[in-house]
Amino acid sequence: MLTEDIQSLRRILSKNKTIAVVGLSARWYRPSYFAAKYLQEYGYRVIPVNPNYDEILGEKCYASVEDVPEPIDVVDVFQRSDAVLPIAESAVAVNAKVLWMQLGIYNEQATRLAFEAGMDIVANRCMKIEHARLFGGLNFIGVNTNIISSQRPRWIV
Amino acid sequence: MQDREFGIETLCLHAGQLPDPTTGSRATPIYQTAAYVFDSADHAASLFNLQTFGNVYSRLMNPTNAVFEQRMAALENGRAAVAVSSGMAAQMVAILTILEAGDEIVSSNTLYGGTHTQFAFNFRKLGIKAQFVDADDPDNFQKAITPQTKCLFAETIGNPANNIVDIEAVSDIAKANDIPFIVDNTFATPYLCRPFDHGADITVHSATKFICGHGTSIGGVLVESGKFPWDNGKFPTMMDPSEGYHGIRFYETFGDFGYTMKARCEILRTFGPALSPFNSFLFLQGVETLPVRMDRHCSNAMAVAQFLEDHNYVEWVNYPGLESNRYHALAKRYLPKGASGILSFGIRGGNEACVKFIESVKFLSHVVNLGDAKTLVVHPASTTHRQLDEEAQIAAGVQPNMIRISVGLETIEDILWDLDQALAISQK
Numbered sequence: 001m002l003t004e005d006i007q008s009l010r011r012i013l014s015k016n017k018t019i020a021v022v023g024l025s026a027r028w029y030r031p032s033y034f035a036a037k038y039l040q041e042y043g044y045r046v047i048p049v050n051p052n053y054d055e056i057l058g059e060k061c062y063a064s065v066e067d068v069p070e071p072i073d074v075v076d077v078f079q080r081s082d083a084v085l086p087i088a089e090s091a092v093a094v095n096a097k098v099l100w101m102q103l104g105i106y107n108e109q110a111t112r113l114a115f116e117a118g119m120d121i122v123a124n125r126c127m128k129i130e131h132a133r134l135f136g137g138l139n140f141i142g143v144n145t146n147i148i149s150s151q152r153p154r155w156i157v
Numbered sequence: 158m159q160d161r162e163f164g165i166e167t168l169c170l171h172a173g174q175l176p177d178p179t180t181g182s183r184a185t186p187i188y189q190t191a192a193y194v195f196d197s198a199d200h201a202a203s204l205f206n207l208q209t210f211g212n213v214y215s216r217l218m219n220p221t222n223a224v225f226e227q228r229m230a231a232l233e234n235g236r237a238a239v240a241v242s243s244g245m246a247a248q249m250v251a252i253l254t255i256l257e258a259g260d261e262i263v264s265s266n267t268l269y270g271g272t273h274t275q276f277a278f279n280f281r282k283l284g285i286k287a288q289f290v291d292a293d294d295p296d297n298f299q300k301a302i303t304p305q306t307k308c309l310f311a312e313t314i315g316n317p318a319n320n321i322v323d324i325e326a327v328s329d330i331a332k333a334n335d336i337p338f339i340v341d342n343t344f345a346t347p348y349l350c351r352p353f354d355h356g357a358d359i360t361v362h363s364a365t366k367f368i369c370g371h372g373t374s375i376g377g378v379l380v381e382s383g384k385f386p387w388d389n390g391k392f393p394t395m396m397d398p399s400e401g402y403h404g405i406r407f408y409e410t411f412g413d414f415g416y417t418m419k420a421r422c423e424i425l426r427t428f429g430p431a432l433s434p435f436n437s438f439l440f441l442q443g444v445e446t447l448p449v450r451m452d453r454h455c456s457n458a459m460a461v462a463q464f465l466e467d468h469n470y471v472e473w474v475n476y477p478g479l480e481s482n483r484y485h486a487l488a489k490r491y492l493p494k495g496a497s498g499i500l501s502f503g504i505r506g507g508n509e510a511c512v513k514f515i516e517s518v519k520f521l522s523h524v525v526n527l528g529d530a531k532t533l534v535v536h537p538a539s540t541t542h543r544q545l546d547e548e549a550q551i552a553a554g555v556q557p558n559m560i561r562i563s564v565g566l567e568t569i570e571d572i573l574w575d576l577d578q579a580l581a582i583s584q585k
Binding site: 004005006007008028029031033034037038041103104126129132136137138139140141142143144145146147148149150151152153154 | 158159160161163167168171172173175176177178181203206207208209210211212218220222223224226227230231235236237238239240398403404405406409410411412414417418421
């Protein structure tokens with residue numbers, strides 16, 4: 001049920017551009033802020049979802065996924081694993097295409113629910129790190145990207 | 158579609174390098190630059206905050222070094238690596254990333270002499286205490302562990318004792334104590350042994366040796382497996398906001414490469430042992446042929462060991478590849494492709510005969526390096542350990558009649574010929 005391979009992750013990151021980041025913090029040094037700021041810089045539309053803030057990274061912040069008044073491609077979850085199920089229910093309710101659980105996060109029930117709704121599911125991976133792994137950037141800091149290719153990359157970071 | 162798991166020979170040639178995006182260059186370019194332009198003030202801020210990945214300054218990262226780092230991480234079956242200016246710097250950075258004054262290391266006592274000095278003397282000055290144990294019985298590590306112990310340390314193959322550490326047994330002890338096991342994998346290289354596959358957590362290398370393979374450059378690298386649970390309560394500096402880098406929480410932010418990010422941003426950045434990109438280029442050139450070179454180093458070393466074992470003027474031979482060697486069972490388990498290219502032997506006639514031998518070799522080189530394509534010989538008692546008296550030399554594992562040989566890639570009959578003629582002169 002979980003997407004693990006390079007080709008599928010590349011497809012998910014290429015085709016889905018509107019990301020609701022659930023649990024996004026407004027504090028600059030938090031991992032969620034890191035990831036969202038990075039994704040903005042690489043052309044994604046980031047929609048913050050957090051009842052504690054009005055605005056983050058220049059974007060209006062919503063209390064819940066259902067409150068977002070526009071179509072959502074990816075529901076990106078920065079919450080504890082045991083809190084993911086209701087977020088997955090929301091993701092299904094708004095017809096999101098991808099449920100993405102961040103580094104250290106995995107919920108089996110949420111995964112099954114999203115899978116039955118026909119969504120792509122990614123777990124225990126950071127969207128920023130995966131983007132940098134597959135489209136350049138992570139290779140600058142000595143991380144094993146597992147990419148073997150003789151094709152000249154068309155992206156220039 | 159499942160991703161293919163490539164073999165180590167393929168990784169030696171391809172891991173970490175795509176054709177250059179700007180020029181299409183197939184070989185890795187040497188990015189000989191100190192600094193990198195920022196697109197804007199905001200881009201600079203994002204880079205400094207580590208919110209985006211990119212190049213800032215070559216003391217921290219460099220695109221040529223990054224290819225070398227990623228290749229070594231892939232070869233070790235690890236998550237990430239940091240290249241530094243020497244093997245000594247690699248272990249210093251590896252240890253200072255997680256230890257501070259008041260902490261302790263438990264290390265095998267069979268270590269490269271420089272490592273022993275770094276731990277016993279220089280780390281002591283920083284308030285870090287090293288306990289040295291006989292690694293032949295892994296329980297000795299457990300006996301020396303205290304609540305202050307933050308890592309275990311050993312060499313895959315000890316230098317110069319050529320002993321082999323039971324990596325799995327020591328890894329189990331490390332795990333039971335919630336601390337990482339750091340392995341110096343210089344002698345074996347990832348081609349002969351991958352310590353992470355046996356439970357180790359961090360490896361360090363002197364890249365100067367077999368990785369470079371041609372004796373041209375000094376450098377080192379540290380690699381993390383990505384599997385150590387830094388949130389186990391023993392490593393608050395991996396978890397808490399970093400006082401040394403903008404309040405970042407390394408493990409939470411970077412997960413399975415948080416340790417190498419901390420090593421890079423806190424230790425490499427402020428202690429400064431950065432690697433020259435030109436050296437990285439030469440290491441990459443060396444790594445491409447590592448598997449074929451190591452196969453030949455191993456088979457030539459085995460032939461030398463067998464030749465010496467039968468030689469009238471040789472009293473003993475220490476090579477774990479020999480069936481008669483006390484570490485042979487461990488060698489078969491951890492080094493199934495070969496026991497590397499280094500062996501030691503004792504010449505009949507002691508110190509005097511050794512000096513004659515060393516002065517009589519025709520093309521074997523009298524140097525203190527090892528892992529070169531050329532065969533190298535050294536007599537520790539008259540060089541590296543000459544300040545010690547005979548009793549102290551023996552305590553340090555150096556017999557007065559011991560020659561260490563790093564067997565190279567010359568025609569094997571020529572190597573045996575040179576050894577034989579120099580041994581003959583040693584007895585005159």
